Amino acid sequence: MSDLTDLTIAESLSKLKSREISPVELTQAYVQKLNDNHKYNAFVTLTAEKALSDAEEAEKRYANNTNRLLEGIPLGIKDLFCTKGIKTTACSHILDNFIPQYESTVTQNLLDDGALFLGKLNMDEFAMGGSNETSYFGPVVNPWSKNTPLVAGGSSGGSAAAVAAKMCAAATATDTGGSIREPSAFCGVTGIKPTYGRCSRYGIVAFASSLDQAGPICKDVRDCALLLNSMAGYDPKDSTSSKREIPDFSLSLGKDIKGLKVGIPAEYRPDGLNPEIASYWDKAAQILKDCGAEIININLPHTKYALPAYYVIAPAEASSNLARYDGVRYGLRVDGNGLDEQYINTRTEGFGAEVKRRILIGTYVLSAGYYDAYYLKAQKVRRLIKNDFDNAFQKCDIILTPTSPIEPFAIGDTKMLENPINMYLNDVFTVSVNLAGLPAMSLPIGLSQNSLPLGMQLIGRAFDEDTIFKAAYHLERGANFVRM
Ligand code: GLN
Secondary structure, eight states, X not given: OOOGGGSOHHHHHHHHXXXXXXXXXXXXXXXXXXXXXXXXXXXXXXXXXHHHHHHHHHHHXXXXXXXXXXXXXXXXXXXXXXXXXXXXXXXXXXXXXXXXXXXXXXXXXXXXXXXXEXXXXXXXXXXXXXSSTTOTTOOOBOTTOOSSOBBOOSSSHHHHHHHHTTSSSEEEEXXXXXXXXXXXXXXXOEEEXXXXXXXXXXXXXXXXXXXXXXXXXXXXXXXXXXXXXXXXOOOTTOTTSOOSOOOOGGGGTTOOOTTOEEEEEGGGOOTTOXXXXXXXXXXXXXXXXXXXXXXXXXXXXXXXXXXXXXHHHHHHXXXXXXXXXXXXXXXXXXXXXXXHHHHHHXXXXXXXXXXXXXHHHHHHHHSTTTIIIIIIHHHHHHHHHHHHHHHHHHHOSEEEEESOSSOOOBTTOHXXXXXXXXXXXXXXXXXXXXXXXXXXXXXXXXXXXTSOEEEEEEEEOTTOHHHHHHHHHHHHHHHOOOOO
């Protein structure tokens, strides 16, 4: 049955402006969906009452024409964003009692534009994972699951599942190595990781600071443009945030792509690539070609080193960022005999297995005897990967690849859980983008034979989200993917 939660944000805003619907009605519809779908385990904290009272305020703003960009739009917030007075856990036991005193810049930007928050969304612990199974609060169930419960992808599994199941109009997410794009692909929704520096990292629980970037997960491309325009912007509180002007991304939608050069990297098509995914990739290229784009074969020769480099750099930065959870200043404290034992007990009990693995790897690759061999080497590889993209973008304007080499798999899949490397391999198409700091979007292209969503990735030049939006608009129309 169709209801208000079927509307995109753009559609909702136009109905709100014409007074056809009210913010309270819209919020109530999402709260209803949310309450009907607790089985997906997408939300870990609910703030529905606050959202409903904020919706009444939004109603007044529409009445006196002081409505802002996202007035009365109910969103979900990944539990990695600090929200003032609202529990923010990073889905870790070590932070499960943490109530921030301040608001992250990204969520503040959304609030300033009139958005409402329905609650905090489940995710992999500290955003470390690709299936949402490392969350202290248990895995998110992919709303597309049939009989067997499937993973929603990670780390932003709650964000993608909540948007797919229409439990919120859109969600915030973060992406360190694919965490916006992979769950978007798995749940049949659209997500963009903007260029590193577009969104402030202030108030986002840090995983790997040189890779972390916030972005939206939405029902469609247009909503991503709207949300990103609100989330992005220079912030003096984040020294890596960019002062570049933020264009109105919506203006790129509908522009023609005649002559746009779309690169297809040979290295992303190894023998044995899932044939269904390969054929959707061809289809996506054909859609863009039919719209006037030119398809160009390109090479990204250092692709095979991206995963090993990422899984050295990300844990190295994580081990340093997570040193702050010592049980002294905030979060969980487990007492012990003296300070050292308190540290040990707190961290032993507070962190899950995957987080501990990353801290161990990170500490190892940064230690005196191994720094040059691993960390420094990985940084050099990172530069080569960036150079690959620079060279490729001499020949093309945008790059098209699949988002993930696989479709959503079963929760508890032993192949993935017994050997973490199998899980890491799923990030093969996404991590290079973070290493190079580039923007990239995942959007649904179609269903697999098992009726599960598959995603395509569009990678742009740094600070050229516009071209991504331009191409994505046409790809979305050509794919004609039917949302849940
Ligand atoms: N799956 C990747 C990892 O586990 C990426 C996670 C992310 O982007 N936050 O590191």
